[in-house]
Amino acid sequence: MTDTPSPADEPAYARVAFQGALGAFSHEACLALRPWDEAVPHATFAEALAALTSGDCDMALIPVENSSIGAVEPAATLVRESGLAVLADVWRPIRHALMSVEGARLADIRSVESHPIALAQCAATLKGMHLKIIEHFDTAGAARDVAEAGDATRAAIAPVGAAEVYGLSILRNDLQDSSDNRTRFLLLGVSQG
Known part of the structure; x- marks a missing residue:
């Protein structure tokens, strides 16, 4: 007798909707929790949930709470x-990195952009850096835009993985104010009842 799993033991392939661009924290969570599935990016939480309810995706992975700032809105309300x-x-765990284009130095940075929730998780650290704060729809989307702009005075706060996806250099790791910064994600499906 062998220990080879039968096809019934294999995890079912699914499409999982998440909010954000490739490299976002929600994308990382999808890859960590369900690496066998296809993670499907959406610009907003509402669009990610609509992809689930329309049947375009089989599940959605949505952040609803953060240990530093509380409810992640509007996601928590939409899910509820x-x-x-x-x-x-x-x-x-959520670890924020400050990133910019290749060759940029921390002293060159004049503005930082990211999702409002990420900016709130780094507020005290950012205050001491005296940078212009720019809100963006997504952490990884901010990284993508910084990469496309090619401006060494702009930086993004995003997951380390976003730097890899968009070819950026990490200027500083662990920008979050709390060393125990965590986000609660819910994996959602359509009710069968």
Whole structure:
């Protein structure tokens, strides 16, 4: 007798909607929790949930709470009002990195952009850096835009993975104010009842 798993033991392939661009924290969470699935990016939380309810995606992975700032809005409200089934509930560590184009130096940076939730998690650290703060729809989207602009005075706050995706250099790791910064993600599916 062998220990080879049967096809019934293999995880089912699914499309999982998330909010953000490739390299976002939600994308990283999808890859960590369900690496066998296809992670499908959406610009907003509402669009990610609509992809699930329309049947375009089989599940959605949505952040609803952060240990530093509380509820992640509007995601928490959208999830609460959605009537969708919670398939899994997991807390993940969130580590913010400051990144810019190749060759940029920390002393060159004049502005930083990221999602408002990420900026709030780094507020005290950023205050001491005296940078112009620019809100963006997404952490990884901010990294993508900084890369495309090619401006060494602009930086993004995003996951380390976003620097790899968009070819940016990390200027500083662990920008978050709390060393125990964590976000609670819910894996959602359509209710079967």
